[in-house]
Amino acid sequence: MPHPFDPQIVLSRPLIAILSTVSDKGAPRNAPVWFAWEAEALWMLSDAGASSAARVEANPQVAVEIVDYDNEAGLLRHLGLRGTATVEPMDTALFRRLLRRYLGPEEAQNPWFVQNVARIDDPNGRLIRLVPDSIFTNDVSFFRTGPDLAQPARSEPD
Numbered sequence: 001m002p003h004p005f006d007p008q009i010v011l012s013r014p015l016i017a018i019l020s021t022v023s024d025k026g027a028p029r030n031a032p033v034w035f036a037w038e039a040e041a042l043w044m045l046s047d048a049g050a051s052s053a054a055r056v057e058a059n060p061q062v063a064v065e066i067v068d069y070d071n072e073a074g075l076l077r078h079l080g081l082r083g084t085a086t087v088e089p090m091d092t093a094l095f096r097r098l099l100r101r102y103l104g105p106e107e108a109q110n111p112w113f114v115q116n117v118a119r120i121d122d123p124n125g126r127l128i129r130l131v132p133d134s135i136f137t138n139d140v141s142f143f144r145t146g147p148d149l150a151q152p153a154r155s156e157p158d
Contacts, residue, residue, distance in 0.1 A: 010077055016066075017065065019031045020065070029052075029055060036098045041131045042081060046087065052128065053128060060084045061084060062083065063081070064081040074142075076139070076143060078138045078140070081136075083132040083133035083134065086128070088126065088127045090123075090127060099120075
């Protein structure tokens with residue numbers, strides 16, 4: 001009983017995406033990532049020395065899963081993206097937009113985290129870019145309501 005939905009509903013929210021790559025031995029590997037959807041591509045944070053970036057460079061076929069789940073409201077939306085990814089140089093403007101998405105305005109961000117973990121201007125910063133070959137959506141927000149989809153308690157993007 002699939003119920004497609006507009007992918008922008010999930011892509012517009014600051015959720016965690018799960019990036020799935022393949023190791024050099026053919027084993028699946030998953031990594032939680034922050035993301036931004038811009039210019040018809042999913043952009044995920046990485047680093048020149050990160051294992052996810054190395055796996056993408058060795059085998060660029062990836063899958064990304066994003067789940068929007070609110071148990072109390074009865075919402076469960078699944079978005080899957082598949083395709084060939086690339087590792088791109090850091091775009092600090094995009095990175096700053098991504099940090100605002102997850103951490104709020106710059107003045108509200110934790111300076112220690114931004115300086116020591118995010119390291120916006122670090123020359124080793126990279127972005128993994130996925131222009132999906134396929135996008136799958138399924139709204140299963142009927143697990144509490146029966147056959148009718150739950151109505152979102154929060155506003156949807158225009």
